[in-house]
Amino acid sequence: MAEAARHDAWQAGDSYDLYMGRWSRQIAPLFLDWLDPAEGLDWLEVGCGTGALSAAIMACCNPNSLVSIDPSEGFLAKARANVPDERVEFLAGDAQALAVESGSKDIVVSALVLNFIPDKQKAFAEMRRVAGPGATIGFYVWDYPGGGVEFMRAFWT
Numbered sequence: 001m002a003e004a005a006r007h008d009a010w011q012a013g014d015s016y017d018l019y020m021g022r023w024s025r026q027i028a029p030l031f032l033d034w035l036d037p038a039e040g041l042d043w044l045e046v047g048c049g050t051g052a053l054s055a056a057i058m059a060c061c062n063p064n065s066l067v068s069i070d071p072s073e074g075f076l077a078k079a080r081a082n083v084p085d086e087r088v089e090f091l092a093g094d095a096q097a098l099a100v101e102s103g104s105k106d107i108v109v110s111a112l113v114l115n116f117i118p119d120k121q122k123a124f125a126e127m128r129r130v131a132g133p134g135a136t137i138g139f140y141v142w143d144y145p146g147g148g149v150e151f152m153r154a155f156w157t
Contacts, residue, residue: 024052027140028111032060035138040064041106044130046095046123046139047113051079057109058085067100069093095123100130107131110139 031053039062048054048068057066066088070076076090083090093099095110095117108127117123127137 024049024112028053028056029060031109031111031138031140032056035107035109035136037061037107037136042104043067044098044100044105044108044127045069046098046108046110046127047117048079048090049075049111049113051082051090053109053111054079054083054088054090058083058088063087065089067091067105069095069098069100096126097122098126098130102129103132105130105132105135107136107138109137112140112142114139114141 041061041063043057043061043063043066045053045057045066045068048070049072051068054066054068057063064087066085068079068083068088068090069092070079070090071092071094073092076092079090091099095113096119108131110123110127114120114123131137
């Protein structure tokens with residue numbers, strides 16, 4: 001019973017946002033600066049969580065539109081509260097089967113998610129499918145000892 005209650009609290013998004021949001025909000029602008037996207041693009045975020053990267057996209061990139069997908073309704077509710085912008089559409093979905101039109105996005109991003117997707121190749125194939133001609137696909141993952149993305153070093157140095 002206690003395990004179920006803990007799981008429900010975690011899925012509600014508040015606990016995750018409090019614990020992970022502080023890190024996610026720091027790294028998101030660095031990632032976007034590295035991507036250096038043009039304004040007015042149609043974006044897709046795969047695994048938006050509670051909206052840290054979505055908020056940074058809206059603040060820094062002036063997108064035409066942003067579709068942010070996550071499997072957790074609790075995380076999506078928190079993301080909607082964190083990013084109240086009519087250009088953003090938050091949808092429940094699976095990275096391995098994106099309910100997005102093929103070739104419809106100018107930029108597809110994912111933050112700290114791919115480590116948790118069971119079939120990464122399927123997720124990458126879906127990201128490529130929805131990306132339009134000349135689109136950018138960018139992501140960052142957890143940096144585990146012995147290798148990984150360097151962005152995580154910002155938290156520990």
